Amino acid sequence: MKLNDLLKDVFAYGPLTYDNGYSDYVLMNPYLKLYKDRILQTDEFKDVKSLEIMDALVSSIDGKFISAVSYIMNCNSKFEGECLLYSINLTPSLVNPSDLIRSFNEGGSITPILYDEKDFSPYKIIGLKYKPYLTNFFGEQEYHDLRGSLHKLLDSVLDDPKKYEIPEKRNVYIRGVFQSVKTDSKEKEIFDFKEEEIIL
Numbered sequence: 656m657k658l659n660d661l662l663k664d665v666f667a668y669g670p671l672t673y674d675n676g677y678s679d680y681v682l683m684n685p686y687l688k689l690y691k692d693r694i695l696q697t698d699e700f701k702d703v704k705s706l707e708i709m710d711a712l713v714s715s716i717d718g719k720f721i722s723a724v725s726y727i728m729n730c731n732s733k734f735e736g737e738c739l740l741y742s743i744n745l746t747p748s749l750v751n752p753s754d755l756i757r758s759f760n761e762g763g764s765i766t767p768i769l770y771d772e773k774d775f776s777p778y779k780i781i782g783l784k785y786k787p788y789l790t791n792f793f794g795e796q797e798y799h800d801l802r803g804s805l806h807k808l809l810d811s812v813l814d815d816p817k818k819y820e821i822p823e824k825r826n827v828y829i830r831g832v833f834q835s836v837k838t839d840s841k842e843k844e845i846f847d848f849k850e851e852e853i854i855l
Contacts, residue, residue, distance in 0.1 A: 658699045658827065661693055682743040703734050707740070709831065721739070744828050748825060762783065763781070764820075764821055765816050
């Protein structure tokens with residue numbers, strides 16, 4: 656089982672809510688303890704020898720302080736050895752900019768909410784697809800017909816935006832202290848639990 660499949664189950668009904676009122680697509684203590692066995696069954700964690708759950712971003716091992724690091728997952732990520740896990744998070748929804756011009760459903764598309772980089776005001780972009788070279792051969796009636804079909808398509812997009820919405824994606828990132836991470840056959844020692852010196 657992939658970690659993504661587990662997260663789809665965990666967040667099937669929306670974000671998790673914690674005792675302090677915090678609610679988000681974040682899996683951390685106490686939920687991590689509930690899902691620990693299932694996490695260890697995922698392809699990404701099946702080679703982990705020891706998985707402990709961290710209660711805070713900073714922990715102490717034998718009197719030495721260690722801090723959790725964030726690691727963005729990809730499809731080939733694997734953890735090995737010992738692991739202290741603080742959280743498994745989903746990023747906010749992301750839209751691939753190339754999807755803005757490729758994702759047309761029946762000639763129309765609409766983005767999820769985007770935010771202006773200057774003042775963070777929310778906005779959406781609506782796209783309507785047509786073939787402009789045909790307008791060179793249009794008479795006045797054909798031009799009005801094209802405008803009418805574009806108005807009809809715009810009304811359809813505004814009436815049912817979910818049908819035309821460009822799909823959002825979320826990445827997974829993990830916070831913790833990891834002895835070893837493998838990605839595409841490359842192994843990286845991130846933390847050596849046996850050394851005196853802490854390597855982060």
